[in-house]
Amino acid sequence: MSHLLARFDVRFPAFHLDVDVDVPMSGITAIFGPSGSGKTTLLRCLAGLERVPNGFMQFGTDVWQDEKIGLCLPLYKRPIGYVFQEPRLFPHYNVRANLLYGYNRVPSEARRIDIEQVVDILGIDHLLERRIQKLSGGEQQRVAIGRALLTSPKLLLLDEPLASLDIQRKQELLPFIRRLHEELRIPVMYVSHAIAEILQLADRVVLLKEGKIAAAGALNEMFTSLQFRGHFGAHRIGAILDARVAAHETQYGLTQLEFNGQSLFVPLQSVSVGQVMRVHILSSDVSVVIGRTDCPTSVLNILEATIVEIQAIDQSSVDVLLDIGAPLVASITRKSLVILGLKPGQRVLAHIKAIALNEELMA
Amino acid sequence: MGALTDLDLSALWVSVRLATMTVVVLLIVGTPLAWWLAHTRSRIRPIVEAAVALPIVLPPTVLGFYILVALGPYGPLGRFADLSLAFTFTGLVIASVFYSMPFVIQPLQSAFEAVGKAPLEAAWSLRASKWDAFVTVISPIALRGYISAIVLGFAHTMGEFGVVLMVGGSIPGQTRVLSTTIFEHVEVMEYAQAHAISAFMLAFSFLVLLAVYITNRRFPIHVS
Numbered sequence: 001m002s003h004l005l006a007r008f009d010v011r012f013p014a015f016h017l018d019v020d021v022d023v024p025m026s027g028i029t030a031i032f033g034p035s036g037s038g039k040t041t042l043l044r045c046l047a048g049l050e051r052v053p054n055g056f057m058q059f060g061t062d063v064w065q066d067e068k069i070g071l072c073l074p075l076y077k078r079p080i081g082y083v084f085q086e087p088r089l090f091p092h093y094n095v096r097a098n099l100l101y102g103y104n105r106v107p108s109e110a111r112r113i114d115i116e117q118v119v120d121i122l123g124i125d126h127l128l129e130r131r132i133q134k135l136s137g138g139e140q141q142r143v144a145i146g147r148a149l150l151t152s153p154k155l156l157l158l159d160e161p162l163a164s165l166d167i168q169r170k171q172e173l174l175p176f177i178r179r180l181h182e183e184l185r186i187p188v189m190y191v192s193h194a195i196a197e198i199l200q201l202a203d204r205v206v207l208l209k210e211g212k213i214a215a216a217g218a219l220n221e222m223f224t225s226l227q228f229r230g231h232f233g234a235h236r237i238g239a240i241l242d243a244r245v246a247a248h249e250t251q252y253g254l255t256q257l258e259f260n261g262q263s264l265f266v267p268l269q270s271v272s273v274g275q276v277m278r279v280h281i282l283s284s285d286v287s288v289v290i291g292r293t294d295c296p297t298s299v300l301n302i303l304e305a306t307i308v309e310i311q312a313i314d315q316s317s318v319d320v321l322l323d324i325g326a327p328l329v330a331s332i333t334r335k336s337l338v339i340l341g342l343k344p345g346q347r348v349l350a351h352i353k354a355i356a357l358n359e360e361l362m363a
Numbered sequence: 364m365g366a367l368t369d370l371d372l373s374a375l376w377v378s379v380r381l382a383t384m385t386v387v388v389l390l391i392v393g394t395p396l397a398w399w400l401a402h403t404r405s406r407i408r409p410i411v412e413a414a415v416a417l418p419i420v421l422p423p424t425v426l427g428f429y430i431l432v433a434l435g436p437y438g439p440l441g442r443f444a445d446l447s448l449a450f451t452f453t454g455l456v457i458a459s460v461f462y463s464m465p466f467v468i469q470p471l472q473s474a475f476e477a478v479g480k481a482p483l484e485a486a487w488s489l490r491a492s493k494w495d496a497f498v499t500v501i502s503p504i505a506l507r508g509y510i511s512a513i514v515l516g517f518a519h520t521m522g523e524f525g526v527v528l529m530v531g532g533s534i535p536g537q538t539r540v541l542s543t544t545i546f547e548h549v550e551v552m553e554y555a556q557a558h559a560i561s562a563f564m565l566a567f568s569f570l571v572l573l574a575v576y577i578t579n580r581r582f583p584i585h586v587s
Contacts (some may be wrong), residue, residue: 049484075487076496082488088481091504101499102489151490 002060004155004187008045008050017041017052017211023204025060025155028181028188030198030219033208039191040085042208043159046189047082048075078102080108081186082162087140089132095143096128102151112152113184121180122146138169142176149180154317156188162197174200199223199240199280207231224327227310238283239328245273254300260325265300266355278294280356286330288320289349290340301352303328307344310337322350371560372537374544381452381540382520385459389467389516390509392460397471402480416465423462427529430458434530450532458530459520469515474508475501510578516569522564 006021017038023029044050046057048065051072057065065072075082099115119125122142127135135143141161148156158177162170178201181188194196198205198219205222207215215228220240222228229237231258243257243264255269257277266277271277279359286355289295289302305322314316318337328350342348400412418426433440434448434457448454478501486496502509524542533536533547541560550559 036411049487074493075484076492078492080488084481084485086481090485090500090504092481092506101486101491103489105495147489151488162409181515 004045004059005032006044006055006057006065008042008052008055010050010055012041015211017045019208019211019213020048022215023189025187026185027203028177028190028201028228029204029206030202030210031189031191031206032195032198032202033193033214035193037208039161039193039208039210041211043157043189043191047080047157048072048078071192075255079152080256081148081153081156083141083145083148083153083156083158085160085163087137087144088142089135089140089147091132093132094128095132095135095189096131098132098143099128099147099150102147103225106151108154113149115150117183118146118149121183122176136169137165138172141165141169141173143174145180149184149186153186153359156186158188158190160191160193161193162194170197177201199237200278222328224321224329226309226321226329229319229329236282236284236331237280238330239281239288239324239326240278241278241281241326242278245269245271245275245277247273262303262311262324263301264352264355281328281334281352282354282356283319283329283331285353285355286321286328287334287351287353288330288336288342289339289351291349297351299351299353301355303350303352305348305350307342307348309344322348324350368556370535370539371541371544371556374539374541376462377452377536377538378521378542381455381459382517384456385463385520386467386513386516388456388460389464390512393464393467393471393512397468398466398475400472401475415468417456418462419465423523423525424460424529427458428525430454430461430526431530432440433457440460449530450534450538452531452537455531455538456528458526459523462523462526463516463519467512468517470508470511470515471505474505474511477508507579514575514578518568522568 002025004021004023004025007019009018009019010016015036015038019038019042021042022247030190033039033044041050045052045055048295052067054067055065055072056067057302065079090101097119103111103115119128122145124139124142124146126304127139127143132140141164145161148215161177162173165173176196177188180186190198190201190269202219204218205219206213207222207228215222217225223237223240241264243259245255246258246263247256248254248268249256250268254265255267255271257264257266257279266279269277301325305324305328308323308327309321310318311321312333312334316334317331318334320330320332320337320342322330330350377405381585387434396415400408400415411552431449432438437446440448448457482500482504483496486500487493491499521542522542524546527538528546533539533543539547541564545557545560545564548554548560
């Protein structure tokens with residue numbers, strides 16, 4: 001698979017950015033870290049908005065920046081869609097003219113996305129003739145995303161596009177971002193310091209700390225890595241699963257999801273069969289059971305698992321990393337660990353008492 | 364305006380031509396300079412800003428004197444062009460450009476500072492080249508600044524006196540402008556004619572400033 005490669009090593013007055021980026025050109029990559037860790041600067045470097053001495057950036061086979069030979073394509077020559085923290089819409093144009101600004105500047109043979117498609121995905125049909133000043137913050141940000149998409153970018157850079165919005169607007173925009181990615185297949189770099197956004201959107205995480213990449217990898221592996229769990233301020237996450245909707249059991253008010261040939265039940269969802277849903281499991285909601293699958297229990301969600309790693313957290317509790325075809329962490333007491341005699345490599349059952357859905361994460 | 368003679372009308376025409384030329388030259392030279400001043404982090408910025416602002420505080424005779432020397436047959440400009448620009452309309456335009464510079468640069472600079480770099484970066488991200496972005500995004504957003512700059516630059520050039528007298532003299536049809544005409548009338552005790560032109564200048568200047576203040580408060584920056 002082709003990759004995005006970038007190297008930047010530059011001292012700013014406030015901090016030292018020193019990164020070596022290598023991410024696949026697919027899916028949503030979250031650039032995550034505390035405020036001031038250099039997320040926005042990294043994104044601006046990737047866009048060519050900050051000219052970095054000795055900088056290097058390659059997108060697939062296209063080299064966009066190689067300061068060794070004095071090459072640095074300006075942003076307007078890179079096939080990048082950029083959405084800033086603020087919408088930055090042009091106040092002297094209405095919504096339609098804003099959307100068409102970039103579209104009209106792309107040669108017709110390079111256009112892969114048309115207005116109807118974007119207007120439909122973002123739900124901004126009724127806003128087209130409005131003045132920018134008459135839009136709410138969420139609407140403005142949607143237009144800004146649409147405007148960027150209409151340049152048919154090969155890479156989409158989103159710099160905390162939801163940061164200035166309240167929770168309700170965020171919740172309204174997140175599905176749009178997920179959807180545009182699913183429908184348009186554009187690789188996305190998504191800067192955020194909000195863990196809930198990343199848990200809902202990202203496929204992969206780059207963790208930035210004080211200008212350096214502290215860790216990088218697939219979202220579910222990063223958040224279940226016993227080593228890194230603490231870094232994210234989301235140490236309660238036990239698993240992030242993209243599961244397919246297998247059936248609806250309306251008589252019980254349940255939806256059956258399928259993951260790796262195993263079943264998971266969640267409260268009834270208004271998602272059609274065959275679609276993929278992202279669900280989260282808190283590590284404290286997972287218990288480890290030694291026994292057979294057909295043992296009678298009230299717990300519906302029972303998965304076959306193998307113990308991968310065990311790590312002590314404090315005097316009384318331990319984290320157990322399980323393999324269910326994906327990583328799953330169970331937080332249990334040290335006493336249980338000793339009584340059950342759990343060891344890496346052992347086959348066990350994971351009982352999951354509750355499964356969190358996206359909406360609950362934001363609240 | 365029955366009191367105006369043909370000479371007065373030709374002075375009005377010279378004044379208008381001079382002010383128009385000056386503003387056109389200043390917009391062309393001033394836009395990049397004002398943009399640079401608004402966005403540079405260079406250490407020489409305050410020096411340039413002070414130099415641009417000089418005509419506001421300098422006696423016009425001082426400015427006029429040096430421009431006269433520079434434009435004369437033995438001055439650097441005169442030698443370079445191998446002709447004397449002193450006491451010509453062209454010389455007057457050059458002098459006015461310096462004299463009215465702050466009145467065009469400063470409104471443009473503050474307009475560019477207010478616009479900031481954000482819309483420019485947004486335009487770049489939408490495939491607009493630097494020039495394209497400036498024309499289609501920055502200048503419309505900075506439209507008020509341009510209107511202020513044009514109006515103030517024009518009005519200030521219409522009202523200049525000392526520099527004109529030093530550099531242009533008062534040659535009818537060439538370098539005699541409205542303000543010097545008033546002086547000429549007073550010199551020969553033609554108070555009625557001096558009064559007519561003065562009253563016109565007063566009303567003109569007031570209306571111009573009024574237009575600027577109303578514009579600054581209310582002008583909407585919608586184009587499409």
